[in-house]
Amino acid sequence: ALAPALAPCEASSARGDAPTTADPAYPEPVFVDATCGGAGHTLALLEDARTRPRTVVAMDRDADAIAWAEDTLRPRADALGVRLVLVHAPFSSLAEVLDDLQITAVSAILADLGVSSHQLDTAARGFSFRADAPLDMRMDRSRGMSAADVLAAIEERELSRILREYGEEEDATRIARAIVAARPRTTAALADTVREAMSARQRRRLGARIHPATRTFQALRIHVNGELDELKRLLDAAPERLRGGGRLAIISFHSLEDRLVKQRFSALSRPPAVPRGLPIPESERPSAAFSLPLGRRGQTPGDLELENNPRSRSSRLRALERCT
Structure with missing residues (x-):
């Protein structure tokens, strides 16, 4: 699914534009994987000749992901003659990372938001209610407060706001009250507290497929990591x-993220406003600097993707292309 979204990666490097890397050690085209994770996306792009870059800058705020990429991604990149740069940093520092590398512009950037499969499946990381473990939830364990420490100090009103805004939780007030009273420090204790606090009506609305603590865990994770x-x-x-x-x-993977992406992409893809009544011929009107190659609705997973990767069911892919 990513190949069509990133296909110009190779083409844009061959149009005779001026080089955009000050250091020849980073040959073009340059691809940035801003959320390296398990390196699955980058590995897939390396295997596809249409999208294969010559330089990959792989970033992640999780040191485990960088170590994994060193073991799995680097051997394949070396075999294909692709320059690989691994950077332990959040994607919010993209500009600083590229400046440090003296790379002024790149051909493609990918960000796969939210928690990774490794983080979810590693109980000790404290992201999931499916196994009991200390409440951590930090994507970068070298900094910041763990979820347990946040819950140990937070006030009820602030927690209620977090649950409502980041989890869109209808029972935010009663759940926040119960959590503050219990101050849970493990995933199981938090899940049990939420389940007991949630109204019977809300549990019925969620049904058997959605765990009562799903939105609380999402909200707390977003807050802990400043996502x-x-x-x-x-x-x-x-x-x-x-x-x-x-x-x-x-x-x-959820409406809060997608709304931000949609609004930003939509704003960038609109042409500059022209004052009303100004007699400018249609051919001379300014055009938008960006376009939406996947349309305004983006792309959701197909049946095959859902079969191979059930966790993608709530995902949406959006793309933005620079026209000038």
Whole structure:
């Protein structure tokens, strides 16, 4: 699914544009995987000749992901003659990372938002209610407060706001009251507290397929990692680092993320406003600097993708292309 979204990666490097890397050690086209994770996306792009870059800058705020990429991604990149740069950093620091590498513009940027499969499946990371473990939820365990520490100090009103805004939880007030009373420090304790606090009506609405604590875990994770602020910084920086024909692709998993991406992409794809009544011929009207190659609705997973990767069911892929 990513190949069409990032296909201009190769084409944009062959149009005779001026080089956009000050250091010849980073041959073009340059691809940035802003959320390296398990390296699955980058590995797939390396295997596809249409999208294979000559330089990959793979970033992640999780040190485990960088270590994994060193073991799995680097051997394949070396075999294909692709320059690989691994950077332990959040995608909000994209501009600083590229500046440090003296790379002014790139052909493609990908960000796969939210929690990775490794983080979900590793109980000790404390992201999931499916196994009991200390409440951590930090994507970067070298900094910030764990979820347990947040819950140990937070006030009820602030927690209620977090649950309502980041989890869109209808029972935010009663759940926040119960959590503050219990101050849970493990995933199981938090899940049990939420289940007991949630109204019977809300549990019936969720049904058997959705765990009562799903939205609470999402909201707390977003707060602990500052995910929406991180995304806003990426959306500000990334479009400006694309070269002509370059594309930014973002995969979101819930409405809060997708709304930010949609609004930013929509604003960038509109042509500059022309004062009303100004007699400008149609051919001379300014055009938009960016376009939406996947349309305004983006792309959702097909049946095959859902069969191979059930976790993608709530995902949406949106793409932005720099026209000038």
